Amino acid sequence: MTDEVDDPSELPATASEVAESYPEAWDAYSELGKACAEAGPIDGETKRLVKLALAVGSQSEGAVHSHVRRGLDEGVDPETLRHVAILAAPTIGFPKAVAALTWIDDLAD
Template sequence: MNDYFDNSDVTERNLKYLIENHGEIYEAYENFGKLLHEKGGPLDKKTRWLLKVALSTSCQYRYALETHILKALHEGCTKEEIEHAILLVAPTVGFPKMMEGLLVLRKVLQSL
């Protein structure tokens, strides 16, 4: 039985709705995130993306995790660095969340 449901289309439609109906709020959110990411402190880009991978894994937000994995790869993070960030989630937030993160990583890597 295949009970997998890819909700990326639903997420994209919902984001489009937000932008079309609440564009100013979305822009403020985007600017806030960009400022935090780029000017929030001394961490280099690779470290910031690895942190976002770990945070998305711990929250089990698959769409964000996929996006953060791709951005981490784009910034020069290796598959091994990303996998390590995901593995580090297990002791703090749980083995099942880490395992789900590994599944997402493997899916992303297979799609490249």
């Protein structure tokens, strides 16, 4: 599993427009994602959960949606994805964790 998206048309509309408008920047960004994903020994599902946790912690709804979508496509159990938000509560606060849970549920229901 890597995090790059080779085809910008697979991205949400705004990201796709940026990728198409700035293809060299998109290619470099995509390669960075691939290099980071391949830089260590963490397995695919764990990488996806870590990326989801980072998105939850940064309160990025778009990134949460992206990692949930990818996780579901990769066969990650929806309850496992939800557990990431619950685990975040003591660190980022209950309201932020609940917000993240609602973003996960946007796609995992």
